[in-house]
Amino acid sequence: MTQANELTITEARDALIAGKLSATELTQSCLDAMAKAGELNAFITETPELALERAAQSDARIAKGESRGALEGIPVAVKDLFCTKGVLTTAASHILDGFVPEYESTVTENLRNAGTVMTGKTNLDEFAMGSANVTSYYGPVKNPWKLDDGKDRVPGGSSGGSAAAVAAHLSLAAIGTDTGGSIRQPASFCGIVGMKPTYGRCSRWGTVAFASSLDQAGPMTKTVRDAAIVLQGMAGHDKKDSTSAPVDLPDFAAAITGDIRGMKIGIPKEYRIDGSPAEIDAIWRKGTDMFRDAGAEIVDITLPHTKYALPTYYIVAPAEASSNLARYDGVRYGLRVDGDSLDEMYENTRAEGFGDEVKRRVLIGAYVLSAGYYDAYYVKAQKVRSRIAEDFKKAFAQVDVILTPTAPSTAFAIGEKMDDPIAMYMNDVFTVPASMAGLPCLSVPGGLGDDGLPLGLHLISKPFDEETLFRAGDVLEKQANFTAIPAGWGAGQ
Amino acid sequence: MSYLIKGETADWELVIGLEVHAQVISNSKLFSGSATSFGADPNSHVSLVDAAMPGMLPVINAHCIDQAIKTGLGLNAVINRHSVFERKNYFYADLPQGYQISQFLHPIVGEGMLEIQLKDGSIREIAIERLHMEQDAGKSIHDKDPRRTYIDLNRAGVCLMEIVSHPAMYTPEEAAAYVRKIRSIVRYLETCDGNMEEGSMRADVNVSVRKFGETGLRTRTETKNVNSVRFMMQAIEFEAQRHVEVWESGGEVKQETRLFDPDTGETRPMRSKEEAHDYRYFPDPDLLPVELSEAQIDAIRSAMPELPDEKKRRFMAELGLSAYDADVLVAERETANYFEIVAKGRDAKVAANWVISNLFGALNAADKDISNSPVSAQNLGKLLGLMANETISGRIAKEVFEIMFETGSDPEKIVQEKGLKQITDSGAIEAAVDQAIADNPDQADEVRQGNGKAIGWFVGQVMQKTQGKANPQAVNKMLRDKLST
Numbered sequence: 001m002t003q004a005n006e007l008t009i010t011e012a013r014d015a016l017i018a019g020k021l022s023a024t025e026l027t028q029s030c031l032d033a034m035a036k037a038g039e040l041n042a043f044i045t046e047t048p049e050l051a052l053e054r055a056a057q058s059d060a061r062i063a064k065g066e067s068r069g070a071l072e073g074i075p076v077a078v079k080d081l082f083c084t085k086g087v088l089t090t091a092a093s094h095i096l097d098g099f100v101p102e103y104e105s106t107v108t109e110n111l112r113n114a115g116t117v118m119t120g121k122t123n124l125d126e127f128a129m130g131s132a133n134v135t136s137y138y139g140p141v142k143n144p145w146k147l148d149d150g151k152d153r154v155p156g157g158s159s160g161g162s163a164a165a166v167a168a169h170l171s172l173a174a175i176g177t178d179t180g181g182s183i184r185q186p187a188s189f190c191g192i193v194g195m196k197p198t199y200g201r202c203s204r205w206g207t208v209a210f211a212s213s214l215d216q217a218g219p220m221t222k223t224v225r226d227a228a229i230v231l232q233g234m235a236g237h238d239k240k241d242s243t244s245a246p247v248d249l250p251d252f253a254a255a256i257t258g259d260i261r262g263m264k265i266g267i268p269k270e271y272r273i274d275g276s277p278a279e280i281d282a283i284w285r286k287g288t289d290m291f292r293d294a295g296a297e298i299v300d301i302t303l304p305h306t307k308y309a310l311p312t313y314y315i316v317a318p319a320e321a322s323s324n325l326a327r328y329d330g331v332r333y334g335l336r337v338d339g340d341s342l343d344e345m346y347e348n349t350r351a352e353g354f355g356d357e358v359k360r361r362v363l364i365g366a367y368v369l370s371a372g373y374y375d376a377y378y379v380k381a382q383k384v385r386s387r388i389a390e391d392f393k394k395a396f397a398q399v400d401v402i403l404t405p406t407a408p409s410t411a412f413a414i415g416e417k418m419d420d421p422i423a424m425y426m427n428d429v430f431t432v433p434a435s436m437a438g439l440p441c442l443s444v445p446g447g448l449g450d451d452g453l454p455l456g457l458h459l460i461s462k463p464f465d466e467e468t469l470f471r472a473g474d475v476l477e478k479q480a481n482f483t484a485i486p487a488g489w490g491a492g493q
Numbered sequence: 494m495s496y497l498i499k500g501e502t503a504d505w506e507l508v509i510g511l512e513v514h515a516q517v518i519s520n521s522k523l524f525s526g527s528a529t530s531f532g533a534d535p536n537s538h539v540s541l542v543d544a545a546m547p548g549m550l551p552v553i554n555a556h557c558i559d560q561a562i563k564t565g566l567g568l569n570a571v572i573n574r575h576s577v578f579e580r581k582n583y584f585y586a587d588l589p590q591g592y593q594i595s596q597f598l599h600p601i602v603g604e605g606m607l608e609i610q611l612k613d614g615s616i617r618e619i620a621i622e623r624l625h626m627e628q629d630a631g632k633s634i635h636d637k638d639p640r641r642t643y644i645d646l647n648r649a650g651v652c653l654m655e656i657v658s659h660p661a662m663y664t665p666e667e668a669a670a671y672v673r674k675i676r677s678i679v680r681y682l683e684t685c686d687g688n689m690e691e692g693s694m695r696a697d698v699n700v701s702v703r704k705f706g707e708t709g710l711r712t713r714t715e716t717k718n719v720n721s722v723r724f725m726m727q728a729i730e731f732e733a734q735r736h737v738e739v740w741e742s743g744g745e746v747k748q749e750t751r752l753f754d755p756d757t758g759e760t761r762p763m764r765s766k767e768e769a770h771d772y773r774y775f776p777d778p779d780l781l782p783v784e785l786s787e788a789q790i791d792a793i794r795s796a797m798p799e800l801p802d803e804k805k806r807r808f809m810a811e812l813g814l815s816a817y818d819a820d821v822l823v824a825e826r827e828t829a830n831y832f833e834i835v836a837k838g839r840d841a842k843v844a845a846n847w848v849i850s851n852l853f854g855a856l857n858a859a860d861k862d863i864s865n866s867p868v869s870a871q872n873l874g875k876l877l878g879l880m881a882n883e884t885i886s887g888r889i890a891k892e893v894f895e896i897m898f899e900t901g902s903d904p905e906k907i908v909q910e911k912g913l914k915q916i917t918d919s920g921a922i923e924a925a926v927d928q929a930i931a932d933n934p935d936q937a938d939e940v941r942q943g944n945g946k947a948i949g950w951f952v953g954q955v956m957q958k959t960q961g962k963a964n965p966q967a968v969n970k971m972l973r974d975k976l977s978t
Contacts, residue, residue, distance in 0.1 A: 105548060209547075209548060243781065322582075323775070326592055327547070331589070369773035
């Protein structure tokens, strides 16, 4: 029999409505799974008491016929980048030691109002900087997918804890944030669905900032439909975030019709990278075939500035990060390491509080913004960014959705690429261009790579056209019929 | 305009540029809902945004934008339809974000012009480079503890306008007139209260000197912490003198930021934390550019009050005031309003004279200002009316004014109660004149013998007998008639 924690949101919702399952039972089954999954290190903070309290409230509302909808009583794990009132919030950084916010991020507040039950705060790369969840002050997260070689795999990053939690059925859903691929790449590595909405769809208020012009919260789920349901609960205009878009929320799940006949799917030739493994080409071809079989029209397109996206991203994102992280100075909250002067206190605090990758990006960011280099790097990068956005705009005059691989490989072993930041940065080569253009994207499990680990397919659509994305993603998901589950985390184990 | 410093080797002239920081009048801060009122308990007006808590985002206060546009229009400046808030990055304990949100490459207000009037009556136009908006930092308090610094974030995030002039002033007097003029305009517009003592207006002073006849600019220094016009003039004079001495002794003036010490009247280099900053400006990704519509600017323009220059011209052209009187009366909007009420339907020059000499004199002596004047504009107007229709003489008017100033009473009531109404009844005047002549036969003879001065003495006698209520012209005429030979 399927355990409650292994249900999809849609299944759990039906069971809750039918009275076959209570929110408390559902939550308890997730908490039990979490208790057994300590080795994954998916959570920085677990909040079982709070979860059961909220589950009881959900049950009370359901009993009174006052259910708040599809997300009532659904356990959701929250990336520890979202500030949560009364619950330790770390961004996986030593520098936020002991920081307990007195406020709730808009996204988690929205989810709470929709009836969800937060089960805990998931691990991540420090300040969301990383693609393998190995830069966390709280240690690396292990991918629940294992191979016989005995080596632990990374879950991807930065939302690695969230991805691992969903893949290992520790939670029905999780939320993450995506700056250059931080939802989609771990979704690909862990065999789940990961969705980055259009920039401005979800409020950034109360989410620890990495790169403000790129950061966007999104759902990580077991199915595309679940992603649509969770996004519905997270998104919406927020006056507290000036970059939040004042647009109405459509009914995302209603867009899932199963019918994509006549839909135009673009295949960008620039995403074929020299030296890319055959398994990546294979999964991409498989995706193309599945769309064709479902009645979509395949169109070859060009996105000529693609190759500049990654280098441009590694100017813009660190520039913003270097400034966003200036507030962690030991003066008002978090870690303080004393010194004999104010400057010394800053130096001691930041030297001890930030990990190597964060320091690297702060340094890169300060460098590209500094006098004499600003025009050559930052200004130039902004110009390239506009070109990248124009590429997509032109492409979307021809097609409805663009299909690419999500990541250039399956999950690699913990410890690999650690001494080669560029190799690590390459993880986001397929996800970054759409991030630079602020476009909505979805990663759907497409199949397994040669090594038996999951590989995602990446869909991109027009700004604020998440509906088309969900409709296409759902069809792809059904075609792929991805049923593999990580060994050791399946039913009855 | 010539202000030359005599050096050993040459005459030196002075070049001044000013950056005036004006705190915008608004209920809440530039990017948060915290209150802005002065004098609250430390850290009582601090929001999560002001304290730069993780994940907090700024939201532009639209009222502050309107205030900046209004000020820009008041400075006859170009309003930029597109402007951008940028981050100025530096670390300091009273700057919670680690950056100040300011405008850099794209300020909201561009080139403008300000007219100033100098003591010699000449008028100069001072070119303004820009006005940009920025958030204020908090306050560091160093003297409460030997080891620690206390931080008060009440001011952190309050909206400032920085008004930057071109290096286009050449004397301390011009700089003073410029600052006073800006103060006057922002007070008219109610965009800043102009209070330099409380720090809601402060000036950074850029000074350089050059040999008379040189056209280029030499190295300048920037002096901060100048919180009165008088101090600013002192700082300029001190710096100018210091520059001349440095150049003449073969040295080179260092470009640096200096601090003015009001106790000594001198400037000194600021602490090293200010040295060699690279602020790494870049557009704040948390904020969208400010896009203004022509309609929005027009709406603000059409609601602009009459400003001092315009008012001054009107006072001179329509009311016939002198440039000096008009200048004095328009400097403060409240004074100008007061004057206009007094002068309405009356002789404007007389009204100006009474406001400037009598009222200001009394207010100064009593350490009051026009806002708490015991004499209302309506009452002063009535007093002038009583003089104009010859109900009282000018001398009695001064007496009545003193009572008004003490009691705040209506002049008509005072005149009534004290029986100060001028005697116009010629019978009563004649009786007093006859009496005076009869009482002083010797003096009468003197007048008859042609001593014109003695007639004044008789007028005084009669006025005394009538407690000043007789019309002095009537008395004078009657005395002349009776004592003529």
